Amino acid sequence: MFSKVIDMNIFFECRKCRSRFSTEFLRCPICGGLLTANYDNLSWKPLNLNSIWRYSCLLPRNRTTIVTLGEGMTPIVEANNLAKVLGVKKLYIKDETRNPTGSFVDRGISVVVNNIEEDTKEIVCSTRGDTGASLAVYSARIKLKARIYVPRDVDLGKLYIMLLSGADVRIVPDFLTATYLAETESMQTKVVMETLPSYIEGLKTISFEIFEQLNMNIPDIIIVPVGSGALISAIWKGFEELRKLNLLDNTPRLVGVQVEGADPITMLFNRMKLEKMSAKTLARDTELFIPGLAETALEAVRRSGGVMISVSNTEIPRYIELLARTEGIIAEPSAVLSIIAISRILNSFIDADSEVLAVITGSGLRTPDVLRNLLPIEDMLRKVSEDIPRLATSRLGETKIQILTILKHKPLHGYGIKKELANRYNKNLSTATIYQHLRELENMGLVSRTRKVGKRGKVLYMVNN
Known part of the structure; x- marks a missing residue:
């Protein structure tokens, strides 16, 4: 299945x-190589649109009406708080968590969907999570049937997005199987993969936005998490097109980041022998290797004067928490690799x-299982329990607060509390009313009862610690 582009440029x-x-x-139908989109005449004519389609003149499109969910035009955050912690003079964050499904992938899928024939009824993809979630949502928008092959270890948050959007989800043992099954349908159905030129074209719009949002300037270094290599390749392509348009003299140095044990592109960059990747990491989205895209990623990094590095999987939770506490951005594990990298290459690169600009590629709100491991349920419940008295107090009425104040000094029985209320606050309540308040305070966990030693054995009430 193929798409013929309307724009002959x-x-x-x-x-x-x-x-x-x-x-x-x-x-390529001749040699099996990967294709790239090129233009006979590059032109820079941004439209007054708040999405990636602002750059329509540099994007392929087959549909007469643009299909968009408002992808792109994500903010650049001046991360001053995080910069101080990391020891960087100037740090920007390109916050891709703001995209429709919380991922940079929405840019690529938007262009893919707009570049298929309008009479297409069905579309297929294999995914580790992000691509499937995005494709499901965009397909639902135009009533396109989406069949998505996913491995068993897919993030649940992303799986829910696919299912809620009505996609036909097929769960298979692993990503390799998912890819094989999707590719076998390529003769009959449009198959979406990160190697599609239209997908790469959508991703390159990050470069255009950085250029415009920083007032036609660029940072010295851009740090990008790397899985297949599609994103870092696309960012390089975008800046190269700006340079060919004579809008830039220089391009930024690109730093690609992978996780140790699942870092084939880093190994290739360092000219190390490529070994079978067996490590299971928190950054599941980066655990894939597509040789053709790896080559373009390496070319992008080397031509930019950049570097590929790997970081430890054990560092991911700490930096997710650091980013959240300093800048209020909840990132998924793969997204935070660009922040970890800053500490690794500070002073050396x-x-x-x-x-420096770090690309935060996806939202952690789609990976609740990871967030749950960062703050185990036992710790969370303990923390909430510790806050219950304070939270409950904020909902107490005047009488209950007065009773707690009285009991703070010494335990008392109901009649003693009645007398203290009358003496201190000039409040005369019936005994039944006093005991009703005490029962409610017990239910809140704020007071408890004990029995006084003696013949009569009166019940005393005391404030809990």
Whole structure:
């Protein structure tokens, strides 16, 4: 299944044999290489739109009416609090958690959906989570049937998005199986993968936004989490197009980040022998290797004068919490790799005066299982329990507060509390009313009863610690 693009200014070129096509294919029909989108005449004519379609003149599109959920135009945050903690002079965050499904992937899927034939009825993809969630939502918008193959360890939050959007979700043993099953349908159905040129084109709009949002300037260094390599390749492509348009003299240095044990592109960058990746990390989205995209990622990093590094999986929880507490951004594990990297390369690659931008690729609100492990349920309940007296007090009436004040000094029985209320506060209540208040305070866990030693054995009430 293929898409022929309306705009004849755009063509698709095989990176391997350099054949050119007016139609987008999953792979080159001649040699099997990956395709890239190119333009006969690059032009910079941003529209007055609050989405990636502001850059329509540099995006492929087949549909007459643009399908958008408001993807893109995400804010750049001046992360001053985090910069102080990390020891960086100037730190920006490109906050991709603000996209419709909470991920940068929405940019690519928006262009993919807009570049398919309008009479297409069905679309297929394999996913570790993000791509499937995004495709399900955009497909629902145009009543397109989406069949999505996912591995068993998919993040539940992303799986819920797919199911709620009405996608036909097929759970398979692993991502390799998911990819195989999706590709077997490519002759009959449009298959979405990160290798699609239209997908890469959507991602490159991050570069255009950085350029405009920083008043046509660029940071010295941009740090990007790397899985397949699609995002860092697209960011480089975007800046290269701006340079060819004579809007930039220089491009930023790109730093790609992976997790140790699941870092094939870092190993290739360092010219190390590539071994089978067996590590299971918190950053599940980065645990995939697509050789063709790995090559473009390496080219992007090297041509920019950048570097690929790997960080420890054990550091992820601490930096998720640090980002949340300093800048109020809840990031998923793979997204926070760009923050961890700053500490790793400070002084060795980041100079004291460098301006750094970290791309936060996805929201942690879609990975509740990870957040739950950061703050185990036992700790959370303990913390909430400790706050119950304070929270309950804020909902107490005047009489109950007065009773607690009286009991704070010494335990008393009901009649003694009645007398103290009359003496201290000139409040005359019936005994039945006093005991009703005491029962309610007991239910709140604020007071408890004990029996006084003696013949009569009166019940005394005391404030709980």
